[in-house]
Amino acid sequence: MTREGDAKTSAFAVETLGERRHPSPLRLSTTHGDSIADFTNDEATILCDPTSLERAGRGGQTWAPGSRFELAGPRPHNYFRGEDVTAAIVTCGGLCPGLNSVIRGLVHQLWFGYGVRRILGVRYGFRGLGQNALEPMKLDPTAVRHIHRLGGTILGSSRGPLPASEMVDSLQRLGVNVFFCVGGDGTMRGCEAIHREVKARGAKIAVLGIPKTIDNDIPYVERTFGYLTAVSIAEQAISAAHVEAESAYNGIGVVKLMGRHSGYISAAATLASRDVNLVLVPELPFELDGPDGVIAYMRQRLTARDHAVVVVAEGAGQHLLDASGDTDASGNKRLADIGRYLRDRFKRDLAELDVTVKYIDPSYIIRAAPANAADAIFCGQLAEDAVHAAMAGKTGMVLGLWHDRFTHVPLAAVIASQKRLDLDGSFWRNVMDSTGQPALLGADLTAASARA
Amino acid sequence: MTREGDAKTSAFAVETLGERRHPSPLRLSTTHGDSIADFTNDEATILCDPTSLERAGRGGQTWAPGSRFELAGPRPHNYFRGEDVTAAIVTCGGLCPGLNSVIRGLVHQLWFGYGVRRILGVRYGFRGLGQNALEPMKLDPTAVRHIHRLGGTILGSSRGPLPASEMVDSLQRLGVNVFFCVGGDGTMRGCEAIHREVKARGAKIAVLGIPKTIDNDIPYVERTFGYLTAVSIAEQAISAAHVEAESAYNGIGVVKLMGRHSGYISAAATLASRDVNLVLVPELPFELDGPDGVIAYMRQRLTARDHAVVVVAEGAGQHLLDASGDTDASGNKRLADIGRYLRDRFKRDLAELDVTVKYIDPSYIIRAAPANAADAIFCGQLAEDAVHAAMAGKTGMVLGLWHDRFTHVPLAAVIASQKRLDLDGSFWRNVMDSTGQPALLGADLTAASARA
Amino acid sequence: MTREGDAKTSAFAVETLGERRHPSPLRLSTTHGDSIADFTNDEATILCDPTSLERAGRGGQTWAPGSRFELAGPRPHNYFRGEDVTAAIVTCGGLCPGLNSVIRGLVHQLWFGYGVRRILGVRYGFRGLGQNALEPMKLDPTAVRHIHRLGGTILGSSRGPLPASEMVDSLQRLGVNVFFCVGGDGTMRGCEAIHREVKARGAKIAVLGIPKTIDNDIPYVERTFGYLTAVSIAEQAISAAHVEAESAYNGIGVVKLMGRHSGYISAAATLASRDVNLVLVPELPFELDGPDGVIAYMRQRLTARDHAVVVVAEGAGQHLLDASGDTDASGNKRLADIGRYLRDRFKRDLAELDVTVKYIDPSYIIRAAPANAADAIFCGQLAEDAVHAAMAGKTGMVLGLWHDRFTHVPLAAVIASQKRLDLDGSFWRNVMDSTGQPALLGADLTAASARA
């Protein structure tokens, strides 16, 4: 019998490669209460929305009432045996704290947990699955011993996909039957294409995505690795901007942070800092001009307090700029530079206050950091559950986190939209409380809102 | 109509001081979708267990099926008006990262959010509510401007309660009608006694607990502030122990961490570090001797790898020691020193391996740290929701976190038990995977388990 | 009798305001060997060059053989009594780690050491000595209690001088007789102008410079405060560049660091990092093009190792650019942006290698940091000796450091030139050893050198 919201029949049902015949080699328990960790089975699920609000934290995420995600964890029986597995790992797109921790976690769980001995590290992103690519690295516990202390990815990365058929050719040539793909939304689209090609060929390759988005904008995934580290380093840059702002008469510190579509890092770093007076994110409609616009707010703030700190996400205020319409190798639209634009506008429009504007763009320093403690824990857990899922024959899915539990989410779901800050929610309310800025910035917007 | 698990009638129902007549001064919205943050109402709840497991993450926490917690947040109408409020804040017990962030958050939200102008900082814990106590500090935004960068508490702290009647006398003498009490389980018991005394007198004082336990052992509260910071600094101490262990032939690094009843810090720091070979926590039954005991495991580890890192929570293995039976001023049982005991036993019992043992106790360095970015965010949110609850006239409750949502939990519930690591759960499974230690240590235990 | 190089008659002779009639209130000793710290007298000096090389470390610094600097320290008799002193402190120019530590050190030594009770903090640099300036801050130990933990300057800063007569008017109007001026070379020129104006008026104001140059380019001063902190944070930015470079195929990380005229920070951060493959400083003649130029070197490096890290001081390679010839408010020539120029040239000229170039400019993050431990020590010592000098009536001088001893150096000497890296010296040799780059870059240069 299938009840409403059952994970198996819902939009969040996860595919498997086939029957699980092999008892798990893990020495876990099926008895609860014996002080030995338990296996998880496929019936274990978590509600998409455990609150009574039926709208909480959605931000671009939708589901039928009662919908559930499958919980991650080691299964008592597996599709693969360790000795039959050739695993491959690829890291794609921009750097993100924790990539090496994820790689290390995958290698450790494959090697020590399941006895897998053939683990390949694909070089420089999807490019390493091309016809004439560099040889993959051979990965084992010695090769990854110290890498969790280093930022970046020992495998290298790159932007942009190759044709799925060329990549699946390479996977098959290398004999890969378990494939871990670590990357952002572009990468997850490439990963889904690989999954479809694999299915079309009837190949038995488990295709697992591990979402890597420093912006935290993958839907149905509460938090992605690297995000907390990014926030903590972004906070340091804000701190520098605050020092610069306070040390000059009518000093303004402007910090541009990552966030193409979603302002999570900007919002969270603002809360961590408590020194920010204005935060602008892609989700927020705002205007510079007009009696309730950003410039007017800044004038008022400076007059009252002689300095101001502004945080702006790179994707904010794009309507103010003449964007080129170009895209980068990942297919992302090239953004116009809102940070420098704000800097110049502040200099010009607030010149009567004799402002000094200091502009900080800490992006590469943030991206290249190693994982902090919270992310190191998270990366390890994520990697372990990814290996459990793969060994169980799960495929076409990503490892997610939902209400602090690790979950399985279909690739098709996570590439369908982007997660965005909910401006009506409590997190953004905390941010507004912290900056003291008005909820809406811009004459017409406010008017419109007042009418609504 | 009352459905099963309704928050208002359940064991988790929260008391209020009376009718809410005053519209909130906060400029929030009652319309969802207008990009302005929303008020929360008392009907908003979250399920205690949103999974299908009905046992997940309990560790000493129990509830009837379908039970729910009330969600925190600003209410559209309040019991108090800001101009009528005299608020007091007290910090009790051992230091914890984030105390000053919580104080600052309370002061900011009271002052800027609700216009409260009389905010008292009680000096040196409950002692400051004694008959001849030091005068409370006057708190305002200037007084707390930079304190979030500092460890400790600007109010001072102490251990141990006073009689509830003496403390309520002081509150009444000072005219306090909103009382925030930040502390651990002993403090929450004192806070509950104050609440009962207030009720017995028919006084209209909102009594709010903000749970502070670096050990993370407060039940029905997913995570307490300071915990993530503690883990991150504990990880650094483990890193030092690892360096010492590797640099000596058969070197052993032993790190003792906080955790009287619960091994959360030890477990999480182990996961953050990835260099720990054995972790011992209060929840774990283990023996040193015997063919499957700790000493035997260490011998095997050293023989294989020439060094070992051991993390032990202060409350672990108390059955091995002659504890005095004494208690400290907070009423906590004085623990025997398991860290030094292990150090000495390793030196003696592994002498044939010519071991070098280095012992590190980083407790005060951990406790005294300022909040890291994740905790700074958390402390601010907690403080804001505590103020919202108080202004709404909620009383006899603590601010909690549950599945990443802030909640209201009755004081009576949180003092009834202690949260403990679930040795059958996935978090402990991750820890075991990371250390490689056997699930059970000690001949009889293992035998017993095999029989079970 | 005057021997050659005597400090009193040399180019490094320091002026004094007049006779010293007041016994020092400091409880120091005039007996060596009694375990009580000793007073210093004016006969105590240090050789400019204690080596047999007579050219060591000069880099733009010249002196007659046997020249000596006067040693700093508390004198047994002083020109001023504490109760007669009104001291003023001004901080000018760009931020530098340690400014607040210097301010705090001055206040502490004035207050606790000499009983000075009138200490003024001039607001926002020399601007605070204008006719209609903001009131100075009143400084005392409470006001500066925590400031050493904060970056920037609590007094504020600005660029650019006012007319000396206007500034001396202000000093006299405020009754200042001890004036501490913290700033870079532009500021020291302003300070010297104030000193001359004071003398012309026959006023008895001690004018003391404390050299603040994150670039470390003040002559006759071995090391300036903030420099070691700057190097340590610059090293972190280089580390990020290295991670970015290694994680991309033919990745190039370019870091632009401070250093208008002198490459000290770039050179030292390169040595601290050990990951830099090319460092370009203002002292170094180089060309991009040609068979031995920078581009050719980079091509060779990338071909051999697939990635490269480049550090460039902001003042390097200005001959390659069309500089505007403009100057900023401090009178410094506006530099063309060599960092972005290099980035663009690498992208264009190395396009055949499919390079990925990441550019990092960490300047404000470096400047705004609080002093690290080594600089905190240094700032305190510098401030104390500055107060001792002022109380003794020394004037028209700066506090320097020479062969690890604090010294008195005439303002006239330090504004006469700039200290520069000695490309023939051992420090630069260490840098070249670390990067592996050729000593000279550019066909003609090398040819010229080969001819020489």
Add this chain to the structure above:
Amino acid sequence: MTREGDAKTSAFAVETLGERRHPSPLRLSTTHGDSIADFTNDEATILCDPTSLERAGRGGQTWAPGSRFELAGPRPHNYFRGEDVTAAIVTCGGLCPGLNSVIRGLVHQLWFGYGVRRILGVRYGFRGLGQNALEPMKLDPTAVRHIHRLGGTILGSSRGPLPASEMVDSLQRLGVNVFFCVGGDGTMRGCEAIHREVKARGAKIAVLGIPKTIDNDIPYVERTFGYLTAVSIAEQAISAAHVEAESAYNGIGVVKLMGRHSGYISAAATLASRDVNLVLVPELPFELDGPDGVIAYMRQRLTARDHAVVVVAEGAGQHLLDASGDTDASGNKRLADIGRYLRDRFKRDLAELDVTVKYIDPSYIIRAAPANAADAIFCGQLAEDAVHAAMAGKTGMVLGLWHDRFTHVPLAAVIASQKRLDLDGSFWRNVMDSTGQPALLGADLTAASARA
């Protein structure tokens, strides 16, 4: 002709193995002013005392007037050719930040500078030169690639010497002709014994010491590597002690730091912190009791300010304790635990003030840290000059630093005494200024001093 103080004939003359026939392979210059780094020759020296004081900073160091040290640096001709060299590196004694940076620097300069291809890493200190020792590690640039980011020593370490003849047997058996010995005073004594044994056998082995003493107590060496890192981490522990002290009523924070014979770390960390109220070092005579003793001072401090921070070097106040008279494996006298003794005395003797005492011993956390930026620079320079000296055939010497220049100092000189803080000097004066403690503590001492 030999002038007074000539380095070649003084007590600081350095031995060489023999004639230098091989032109250096380094591409350096013999022309000053050509922007190419210069060779150094043996005539280059630096004065022991460049000041006019002839007593400055001696602290246990003595020399004839005009004495000089030989300057380090690459020589134009060498005794060894790279292809003929087998080098060995050993690290002995307690850990110290920077050990791996020194190892890496030696390997890099040997390999890249001189073409040495046989470089051995002796395992676990002198123990690795025993008859049945573990095989040495083969060292090359790949093996040391990332080690400068790690604390400790990849070679391992141990305490205690072996007979010199056994160690020289091993060196000869391994074919070693260049031997680098990194360690403290005990190790330098062992190193000197090896040097004498080598000479007695007429062997041509260059024996070079690199002084490693976190305590900074090696005479004729201004600063040793690891010291600045140690100070910076010690300062963090003091900061924690300060937080603990301030957060309790009459709270006392006690921090025990390294320093068996010399209080450098304690003194410098005190200056870095600015929060210390009492520092006790081995050089300082003091008593606890009596009207001017430590307890009386603490009582006065607490009464005035309600909290106090105390730093004590491990070797301080040994006369107060019943030391066992034992020695450890390095031959160091086992110290009684002054830190815990002070803690207990404060608790007992200040009980009437209801003190709370928190005791922190951060030693292992300090020792195990990786080098900070300043030490990373220093370690690299030291290692390079050590290799230059060895290739030139210098032997029986250590690499030193003197007035910021690298020097050659005979082993015999550095093992003859210990460097100690000069209580009459300016550094200790700064420390006293910072803590505000009286110069002398203890009734009789003060009386004695007053008489003197």
